[in-house]
Amino acid sequence: xxxxxxxxxxxxxxxxxxxxxxxxxxxxxxxxxxxxxxxxxxxxxxxxxxxxxxxxxxxxxxxxxxxxxxxxxxxxxxxxxxxxxxxxxxxxxxxxxxxxxxxxxxxxxxxxxxxxxxxxxxxxxxxxxxxxxxxxxxxxxxxxxxxxxxxxxxxxxxxxxxxxxxxxxxxxxxxxxxxxxxxxxxxxxxxxxxxxxxxxxxxxxxxxxxxxxxxxxxxxxxxxxxxxxxxxxxxxxxxxxxxxxxxxxxxxxxxxxxxxxxxxxxxxxxxxxxxxxxxxxxxxxxxxxxxxxxxxxxxxxxxxxxxxxxxxx
Amino acid sequence: xxxxxxxxxxxxxxxxxxxxxxxxxxxxxxxxxxxxxxxxxxxxxxxxxxxxxxxxxxxxxxxxxxxxxxxxxxxxxxxxxxxxxxxxxxxxxxxxxxxxxxxxxxxxxxxxxxxxxxxxxxxxxxxxxxxxxxxxxxxxxxxxxxxxxxxxxxxxxxxxxxxxxxxxxxxxxxxxxxxxxxxxxxxxxxxxxxxxxxxxxxxxxxxxxxxxxxxxxxxxxxxxxxxxxxxxxxxxxxxxxxxxxxxxxxxxxxxxxxxxxxxxxxxxxxxxxxxxxxxxxxxxxxxxxxxxxxxxxxxxxxxxxxxxxxxxx
Numbered sequence: 313x314x315x316x317x318x319x320x321x322x323x324x325x326x327x328x329x330x331x332x333x334x335x336x337x338x339x340x341x342x343x344x345x346x347x348x349x350x351x352x353x354x355x356x357x358x359x360x361x362x363x364x365x366x367x368x369x370x371x372x373x374x375x376x377x378x379x380x381x382x383x384x385x386x387x388x389x390x391x392x393x394x395x396x397x398x399x400x401x402x403x404x405x406x407x408x409x410x411x412x413x414x415x416x417x418x419x420x421x422x423x424x425x426x427x428x429x430x431x432x433x434x435x436x437x438x439x440x441x442x443x444x445x446x447x448x449x450x451x452x453x454x455x456x457x458x459x460x461x462x463x464x465x466x467x468x469x470x471x472x473x474x475x476x477x478x479x480x481x482x483x484x485x486x487x488x489x490x491x492x493x494x495x496x497x498x499x500x501x502x503x504x505x506x507x508x509x510x511x512x513x514x515x516x517x518x519x520x521x522x523x524x525x526x527x528x529x530x531x532x533x534x535x536x537x538x539x540x541x542x543x544x545x546x547x548x549x550x551x552x553x554x555x556x557x558x559x560x561x562x563x564x565x566x567x568x569x570x571x572x573x574x575x576x577x578x579x580x581x582x583x584x585x586x587x588x589x590x591x592x593x594x595x596x597x598x599x600x601x602x603x604x605x606x607x608x609x610x611x612x613x614x615x616x617x618x619x620x621x622x623x624x625x
Numbered sequence: 626x627x628x629x630x631x632x633x634x635x636x637x638x639x640x641x642x643x644x645x646x647x648x649x650x651x652x653x654x655x656x657x658x659x660x661x662x663x664x665x666x667x668x669x670x671x672x673x674x675x676x677x678x679x680x681x682x683x684x685x686x687x688x689x690x691x692x693x694x695x696x697x698x699x700x701x702x703x704x705x706x707x708x709x710x711x712x713x714x715x716x717x718x719x720x721x722x723x724x725x726x727x728x729x730x731x732x733x734x735x736x737x738x739x740x741x742x743x744x745x746x747x748x749x750x751x752x753x754x755x756x757x758x759x760x761x762x763x764x765x766x767x768x769x770x771x772x773x774x775x776x777x778x779x780x781x782x783x784x785x786x787x788x789x790x791x792x793x794x795x796x797x798x799x800x801x802x803x804x805x806x807x808x809x810x811x812x813x814x815x816x817x818x819x820x821x822x823x824x825x826x827x828x829x830x831x832x833x834x835x836x837x838x839x840x841x842x843x844x845x846x847x848x849x850x851x852x853x854x855x856x857x858x859x860x861x862x863x864x865x866x867x868x869x870x871x872x873x874x875x876x877x878x879x880x881x882x883x884x885x886x887x888x889x890x891x892x893x894x895x896x897x898x899x900x901x902x903x904x905x906x907x908x909x910x911x912x913x914x915x916x917x918x919x920x921x922x923x924x925x926x927x928x929x930x931x932x933x934x935x936x937x938x
Contacts, residue, residue, distance in 0.1 A: 337657055337658045337659065339655050339656060339657055340655075342652050342653075342655040342668060342670070343652060344650055344670045344671075344672055344679070344681070345650045345672070346650065346672050346679075346707055346710075347650075347674075348674055348675070349707055349708050349709075351707075351709075351710050353670070353681065353705060353710060355655060355668055355670075355681065357655070357657045357666070357668075358657075359657055359659050361660075361661055362661070366657070366659075368666065368668065368683055370681055370703060370705075372705070372710030372711075373710070374708070374709050374710035376708075377709055377710070380709075382709055382711075384710075386709070386710045386711055386712070388703070388712055388715075390683060390701070392666060392683075392685070394659055394662055394664075395662050395664075395687070395689075396662075396664075396687050396690055396693075396695055396699070397664050397666060397685030397686070397687035397690070397697075397699045398695075398699055399683075399699070399701055399717065402701075402715050402717075404712065404715075
């Protein structure tokens with residue numbers, strides 16, 4: 313019922329614009345650690361003033377799960393009536409909506425950051441988010457060829473097989489990150505890496521990188537030398553990127569970094585020439601969760617032919 | 626299915642004991658403000674190491690609701706598998722479980738703080754929590770008579786009528802807080818007051834007060850003179866009481882205050898003689914939510930005859 317499509321990408325653009333243009337309540341992420349089971353639950357929320365509903369999202373990562381055949385990620389969203397506090401819906405999506413809104417944000421980043429004529433995509437990582445990010449790029453750029461690198465060879469070749477089937481594109485599995493970066497017009501990093509994957513020496517003029525893997529204090533995908541070489545650095549939320557994202561390891565870049573909402577709202581430009589090197593760091597925001605939960609809810613109402621009879625107060 | 630009974634009171638005792646005896650994760654309360662509709666959503670959670678599930682609770686207060694015939698409070702709880710992060714249950718209780726666990730904590734406070742032979746209860750406030758607190762007291766003390774004060778006369782008389790029917794006790798509506806305090810062996814304050822209701826001059830030896838109204842920076846029920854006169858001050862969580870409860874207005878008492886879990890675990894005594902004046906300040910904790918959510922879930926499993934087939938990992 314809900315898909316990664318241009319409508320969803322449009323909803324994410326609006327969400328990022330809201331972040332800089334509208335009054336909103338977006339408290340810091342609440343984290344419940346479950347250390348003895350190598351797990352954590354993150355709770356995010358954002359209320360945009362004037363909107364008739366908002367979401368509270370639980371997303372969990374339990375990293376012993378794969379060993380027993382379960383995905384590490386799970387979660388659900390609760391949509392709340394902004395006027396009365398009544399729960400409108402519990403979306404038991406098992407984290408699928410988080411995956412979709414994250415991928416859609418990748419499309420927004422590529423739309424503003426990469427060259428219009430980007431035809432060659434590089435993907436680091438070969439998990440479910442890697443698949444979605446490639447599909448997201450295809451919504452905004454004329455992708456023809458894909459280079460992929462994953463630490464696990466078997467998973468990387470499986471990614472190639474599945475995505476060739478799904479997209480009709482030709483995919484090449486590379487031996488190194490450097491190869492992927494050297495061949496691509498735009499690169500998306502989707503790994504849980506704790507050390508830099510991309511170094512400044514490998515980066516040619518015109519490249520765009522979207523780094524969406526790092527969302528915690530111990531993660532990093534981009535070396536400080538890449539950050540230093542970038543002409544423009546954009547992130548979803550500056551404070552959060554400085555705490556959990558790529559800006560954390562490159563504090564000297566924090567001042568010049570701008571927010572994606574400043575780009576989508578037209579306040580700042582992102583890429584200004586084909587030669588610039590551009591980076592977008594995404595850590596994930598509650599306002600994206602509210603946007604996708606509202607989108608799903610309205611689709612559900614339409615789907616069921618339910619007239620939205622919410623109390624007019 | 627779930628009632629205010631001695632079993633639930635026992636669960637709350639265990640929860641408070643866990644707070645001081647067990648390793649746990651209990652992050653600070655997350656608050657989402659919805660200022661244009663005079664509302665807020667609070668999110669609480671606590672994971673006790675070793676327990677196979679824990680709760681995340683949303684509770685909302687939307688204070689324009691009564692004007693349109695809706696209760697201001699609402700909420701739900703999500704019980705999560707501690708091993709895998711999978712949601713086990715969504716308890717759409719509309720805040721009822723919060724009411725029950727709050728009342729049960731009142732019983733714990735009275736059990737340790739009030740005189741064994743307390744027969745006369747004083748209740749400040751006449752809302753749903755006032756009703757529950759009276760029922761909670763009756764579980765732990767031989768209550769025979771009740772004095773009540775509420776700002777709204779009509780509501781106070783309604784309280785008298787309903788509770789006389791429900792309990793078989795004789796209730797008297799008083800003209801002032803001072804009257805209630807002067808006549809009672811133990812007093813429970815259940816109001817959203819922003820100014821002190823009880824002053825030190827009114828307090829006789831032997832009195833116990835449980836203050837459960839204040840749970841926010843702008844609320845207060847006890848004047849600093851009462852706090853000063855108390856021989857023992859107990860609170861659920863010291864940091865939280867100092868931020869949101871009665872300790873906030875009496876910072877000079879913070880050092881000597883002890884936590885309810887130190888009492889239930891036997892580390893500290895509460896009341897030691899019939900002459901002491903004792904106070905217990907309750908602000909509400911995530912560990913109580915986890916305790917009641919687990920209690921309900923296990924009852925549900927038993928109720929449905931469902932054998933608990935959770936994966937043994």
